[in-house]
Amino acid sequence: MKRLxxxxxxxxxxxxxxxxxxxxxxxxxxxxxLQQQIDACKRFCCFKEFEIGKIYSDVGSGKDFFKRPQxxxxxxxxxxMQYQGVVVFRFDxxxxxxxxxxxxxxxxxSKGIEIFSLNENLDTSTAIGRAIRDIxxxxxxxxxxxxxxxxxxxxxxxxxLGKTLGQTKE
Numbered sequence: 001m002k003r004l005x006x007x008x009x010x011x012x013x014x015x016x017x018x019x020x021x022x023x024x025x026x027x028x029x030x031x032x033x034l035q036q037q038i039d040a041c042k043r044f045c046c047f048k049e050f051e052i053g054k055i056y057s058d059v060g061s062g063k064d065f066f067k068r069p070q071x072x073x074x075x076x077x078x079x080x081m082q083y084q085g086v087v088v089f090r091f092d093x094x095x096x097x098x099x100x101x102x103x104x105x106x107x108x109x110s111k112g113i114e115i116f117s118l119n120e121n122l123d124t125s126t127a128i129g130r131a132i133r134d135i136x137x138x139x140x141x142x143x144x145x146x147x148x149x150x151x152x153x154x155x156x157x158x159x160x161l162g163k164t165l166g167q168t169k170e
Contacts, residue, residue: 098141
């Protein structure tokens, strides 16, 4: 099949290579909506002319890196080279444990699998891109730990005031 490349006006006789990617989305609670992330990732893939193999979505905390069923399914697919890339809305959707995320990135990079983040728009094939990615992941972990500490402090303060915590028995 002949196709016209609009950028060079050259007739192409070979098909254009399309990178096959998967999309990973995650929200922390059931109250949040995955659709915004999915739609944005699909638009990005369309713009980049990526072929979307599958969309993996989890609901739950990002701190428990390997306790997410869809993430684990995606990881198996990536390890068997079913995809050449992963598209995420933000790096912290992959997880909020910086050490585990960096290990994940390094494993994927060693296999030649690219990771695309819409929000950060970084080129992680360069040393500066990887360094900035690692800083972003550390900040995401800091945010998660700060929220956890603040919640514990609020609960402790309420307990000291004699407030009942959790559900009351009827």
